[in-house]
Amino acid sequence: MYPLTPNYIREAKLYKELQRLTQLQPALVQNRIIGFSSNENLPIYALEIGKKQAKQQILIIGQHHGDEVLGLNVALAWAEKLIDGYKTDERITKILEQYRFWIVPTINPEGWRIVSSGQYQFKRKNNRDTDNNKQLDLRTDGVDLNRNYPVFWDMDSDMNINSPYYKGTEPASESEVKAIISLTQQQSFALAIFFHSSASGAYSEKLYLPARGGDTPLFQQTKTLAQIYAKAVKKDYAAGTYEVHDGISSEVGNARNYFFHRLGTKAFLVEIGGINAKGQSVIHPDDKMLKRIVQKHLKALTKLLTEMEGVLQQSPPRI
Numbered sequence: 001m002y003p004l005t006p007n008y009i010r011e012a013k014l015y016k017e018l019q020r021l022t023q024l025q026p027a028l029v030q031n032r033i034i035g036f037s038s039n040e041n042l043p044i045y046a047l048e049i050g051k052k053q054a055k056q057q058i059l060i061i062g063q064h065h066g067d068e069v070l071g072l073n074v075a076l077a078w079a080e081k082l083i084d085g086y087k088t089d090e091r092i093t094k095i096l097e098q099y100r101f102w103i104v105p106t107i108n109p110e111g112w113r114i115v116s117s118g119q120y121q122f123k124r125k126n127n128r129d130t131d132n133n134k135q136l137d138l139r140t141d142g143v144d145l146n147r148n149y150p151v152f153w154d155m156d157s158d159m160n161i162n163s164p165y166y167k168g169t170e171p172a173s174e175s176e177v178k179a180i181i182s183l184t185q186q187q188s189f190a191l192a193i194f195f196h197s198s199a200s201g202a203y204s205e206k207l208y209l210p211a212r213g214g215d216t217p218l219f220q221q222t223k224t225l226a227q228i229y230a231k232a233v234k235k236d237y238a239a240g241t242y243e244v245h246d247g248i249s250s251e252v253g254n255a256r257n258y259f260f261h262r263l264g265t266k267a268f269l270v271e272i273g274g275i276n277a278k279g280q281s282v283i284h285p286d287d288k289m290l291k292r293i294v295q296k297h298l299k300a301l302t303k304l305l306t307e308m309e310g311v312l313q314q315s316p317p318r319i
């Protein structure tokens with residue numbers, strides 16, 4: 001479905017939505033600006049939800065790639081579920097006794113602005129004028145924000161500025177990535193979850209772990225948590241549930257590897273949106289499917305966060 005239906009949150013409406021959520025529980029929620037985009041200086045927001053005395057912090061990033069919009073709706077619906085459920089829903093209240101959340105709907109407001117306003121549905125990167133021709137070329141300009149993190153960045157050999165995966169001129173060249181790095185310098189996170197959607201369908205309905213995790217307790221814990229999440233989400237158009245991808249996956253310059261290898265944070269990526277009966281990947285589904293997808297992921301997050309403490313206690317001690 002494109003242009004997106006009104007049930008998809010839009011860049012132009014994000015601030016209002018965040019203010020609405022904040023006002024539902026002002027004592028529990030703060031709307032923060034953690035940085036600004038590289039080219040258009042658009043704010044990057046984070047909702048901080050929870051109590052100061054919570055033992056651990058969890059980061060959820062709804063979007064890195066402009067065209068992958070499902071994660072934004074999931075992230076905002078999770079924020080609302082936490083806010084509504086505090087002191088009314090036993091499981092949510094318990095989750096909020098243990099964890100404080102930083103929910104970043106998008107770190108790519110520029111790409112998302114293009115997609116959500118109906119201008120161009122495949123805008124993946126930010127809007128940096130990479131060819132320096134003083135205009136925005138929707139199809140080619142920009143840096144892939146999930147190739148720009150300072151981790152294994154040198155190993156990425158794709159230097160083509162027109163590539164959809166262009167990594168930028170240097171590690172963390174983009175202020176969107178700098179915003180996340182500076183957040184991690186101020187806050188520490190026990191777990192980070194990144195939502196994406198597979199436009200090609202090759203990665204659909206899978207969870208991706210950090211690359212080269214080895215056999216460390218940290219990696220094993222991450223894998224166990226990802227498995228709990230995956231098993232809780234039924235596929236959109238096929239039988240079965242999401243799976244945790246086993247084997248080689250992208251490692252260069254991406255967020256989950258940055259969190260895992262540089263910060264020691266458990267981190268995984270969720271590719272939302274399935275493949276329909278015609279074999280097509282659906283990353284902009286209709287309203288009915290959008291609603292179902294959001295509900296499934298809220299259920300998975302609830303289950304994961306209810307079971308997480310037990311998983312961490314069971315794991316072998318660090319060597």
Ligand SMILES: [Zn+2]
Pocket residue numbers: 064065068146196197
């Ligand atoms: Zn993506």
